[in-house]
Amino acid sequence: MKYVDEYRKKDLILSIAEKIKKASDREMVLMEVCGGHTMAIHRFGLNSLLPPNIKLISGPGCPVCVSDQRFIDTAIAFGRLPGIIIATYGDLIRVPGSVSSLEKERAKGSDIRIIYSVLEALEIARQNRDKKVVFPGIGFETTAPATAAAVIQSRQDKIFNFFVLSGHKVMPPVMKTLVEEGVRIDGFIAPGHVTAITGTSIYEELASIYKLGVVVSGFEPVDMMQSVLMLASQIEKGKPAVEVQYRRVVNETGNKVAQNLMKEVFEYRDDRWRGIGMIRESGLKIADHLSKFDAEKQIEVNVGESFEPKGCICGLILRGLKTPVDCPLFARKCTPTDPVGACMVSGEGTCATYYKYRS
Amino acid sequence: MNQTKGNIMLGHGSGGKMMHDLIENVFIKKFNNNILTDQTDSAILNSDLDNIAFTTDSFVIDPVVFPGGNIGKLAVCGTVNDLAVSGAIPAYLSVSFIIEEGFPVEELEKIAESLAAEAQKAGVSVVTGDTKIVNKGKCDKLFINTSGIGFIRKENISIGKGSKVAPGDFIIINGTIGDHGMAVLNARESFNFTIHIESDCASLNHLIKKVTDKHEVKFMRDPTRGGVAAVLNELALKTGFGIEIEEDALPIKKGVKAMCELLGFDPLHIANEGKVIMVVPESDVQSVLEILKNDTLGMESSAIGRIVTEHQGRVVLRNQTGGSRIIDTLSGDQLPRIC
Structure with missing residues (x-):
């Protein structure tokens, strides 16, 4: 398959692995920010191909995992109201809120539907004018433009029973927060699809102020290995810079259309990340001039109190400070069938990935 | 019922004339055979062998018509295959319909027609059945239950249990994986993908018989819901041996x-409806593959892995990059990733 097979060639991967070994023997900790990267590393067993001086840690780039209890609790509360349809991406439905999940609520009778694109939520709204359709928007700069486009579309088509519960977040603040909190990171494998939207300028500060290398990477094994090689070379030379490995998708300026959509529809706000806490200007809310599409503004609901599960170390895992095997709940009380923390729910979650590919 | 237009009404399930006409016109006519036309409450079956295999399955697929088949064809293939992979020769089927009020009779006829055609192809007779109509909204268009009876020789009884499986045996599949699940998903959801994927839905009893007539097959199972991963995990647990699969050897269609x-x-978790996993001794691999590949239902057959003494009770996939990973059964529904 084009764009896949050529990036999974064994000989090529092994030859890059050899080059990585020669590039540097310094101890280094590289954070793969994106959940998709974590998946690829485990699926293709890339860790076993890296020399012992290079350690990869997983970052907070799984959108489902960083959505906090409050967000899930709010979606659940909306779902319990009469006349509401929750239209959600599939992997959100199993995420545990404080006491329930959307999946459990669906079995109890809430009208919760799985969609693959936000535009389907819009379609559901169009066909159910007597109902209110709430779309819990999650994801980073990758999915936020699609949500923005749906809001613009619903304004244009006068679909006023479509509402967004925004849990959208942006990447740069959390990356900076981790560095400022003192997590040891010597370089970032930066998310390819986020950067396809934003362009590379969002990482400049990390290189110039924090002196950390950033390589924007694709998601196939050859991409990942090449990105590690580029970072190892940067670190060896002591010249941190922002580089793009994922040239076939990412350019420096990003996608202007998507950026403009986001600017029109969203405003930054301080936002809570599961297990990490409040991070300044790290979340996206629906802009005031479009508040008629903002579920939180338009639909009154009593959410109740939210709290975090006991014993779950999702927060430390999302910060790259611990790995899932350090967690007493991992693979015992917390499994993909009955997840305690969100990192076990999404296919991209660090815990789910470790569970699935454990050996 | 003279007309084939119109919709199913609650009256069609009443037990009265409407129901009688519906059964007469839509089902009996199509599944026609002596035992069924007797219309007794229970079918009396002839047997000239010692052991009878009996199975049942319900089909609740959405959409009821999908590329490569429909719920009627599927209801035959599913039950025929359950018998065939147990080592039995499928012979008789029962068919029960639960139909939602408002379902178009024309569509029901088409489904019954392809059910009948598939039964004929598989060489099984539909000998008993039932029809219920439920209020609109109480079921999703049409549910079908089929039960099947087949005859099984004593020497084949161990096939379903896998009790003769031993390290060194090879695992063979008769073609590409994941076709059915993806065809249905693609038909159900509004992806607007331009690719066309057809379900592999097919009765495998003739193909299987070709192999079992000539070779010792130590285990067989059709990888339906839960996919190849579920079957292999079950086998690993059942036997206590490990299973190693080669990613390169897995036949997967480009579109899937x-x-x-x-x-x-993961294609290993996607449902198939025309696939069989066979475990055969190493000495028989080439010859079994040859038989399979000479049949239209086995042209892309492949030896995908083997039974090993290592990693007991687990299924391990060796990937193209030289790494390996454990293949688990799926916990619940496979959920799409958001980005």
Whole structure:
């Protein structure tokens, strides 16, 4: 398959692995920010191909995992109201809120539907004018433009029973927060699809102020290995810079259309990340001039109190400070069938990935 | 019922004339055989062998018509295959319909027609059945239950249990994986993908018989819901041995692979309806593959792995990059990744 097979060639991967070994023997900790990267590393067993001086840690780039209890609790509360349809991406439905999940609520009778694109939520709204359709928007700069486009579309088509519960977040603040909190990171494998939207300028500060290398990477094994090689070379030379490995998708300026959509529809706000806490200007809310599409503004609901599960170390895992095997709940009380923390729910979650590919 | 237009009404399930006409016109006519036309409450079956295999399955697929088949064809294939992979020769089927009020009779006829055609192809007779109509909204269009009876020789009884499986045996599949699940998903959801994927839905009893007539097959199972991963995990647990699969050897259609990549699905977890996993001794691998490949239902057959003494009770996949990973059964529904 084009764009896949050529990036999974064994000989090529092994030859890059050899080059990585020669590039540097310094101890280094590289954070793969994106959940998709974590998946690829485990699926293709890339860790076993890296020399012992290079350690990869997983970052907070799984959108489902960083959505906090409050967000899930709010979606659940909306779902319990009469006349509401929750239209959600599939992997959100199993995420545990404080006491329930959307999946459990669906079995109890809430009208919760799985969609693959936000535009389907819009379609559901169009066909159910007597109902209110709430779309819990999650994801980073990758999915936020699609949500923005749906809001613009619903304004244009006068679909006023479509509402967004925004849990959208942006990447740069959390990356900076981790560095400022003192997590040891010597370089970032930066998310390819986020950067396809934003362009590379969002990482400049990390290189110039924090002196950390950033390589924007694709998601196939050859991409990942090449990105590690580029970072190892940067670190060896002591010249941190922002580089793009994922040239076939990412350019420096990003996608202007998507950026403009986001600017029109969203405003930054301080936002809570599961297990990490409040991070300044790290979340996206629906802009005031479009508040008629903002579920939180338009639909009154009593959410109740939210709290975090006991014993779950999702927060430390999302910060790259611990790995899932350090967690007493991992693979015992917390499994993909009955997840305690969100990192076990999404296919991209660090815990789910470790569970699935454990050996 | 003279007309084939119109919709199913609650009256069609009343037990009265409407129901009688519906059964007469839509079902009996199509599944026609002596035992069924007797219309007794229970079918009396002839047997000239010692052991009878009996199975049942319900079909609740959405959409009821999908590329490569429909719920009627599927209801035959599913039950025929359950018998065939147990080592039995499928012979008789029962068919029960639960129909939602408002379902178009014309569509029901088409489904019954392809059910009948598939039964004929598989060489099984539909000998008893039932029809219930439920209020609109109480079921999703049409549910079908089929039960099947087959005859099984004593020497084949161990096939379903896998009790003769031993390290060194090879695992063979008769073609590409994930076709059915992805065809149905693609038909159900509004992806607007331009690719066309057909379900592999097919009765495998003739193909299987060709192999079992000539070779010792130590284990067989059709990888339906839960996919190849579920069957192999069950076998690993059942036997206590490990299983190693080669990623390179897995036959997967381009379109299925592409859809899986896009949605974040693993083809090993996707349902098949025309596939059989066989475990055969090493000495028989080439000859079994040859038989399979000479049949239209086995042209892309492949030896995908083997039974090993290592990693007991687990299924391990060796990937193209030289790494390996454990293949688990799926916990619940496979959920698409968001980005």
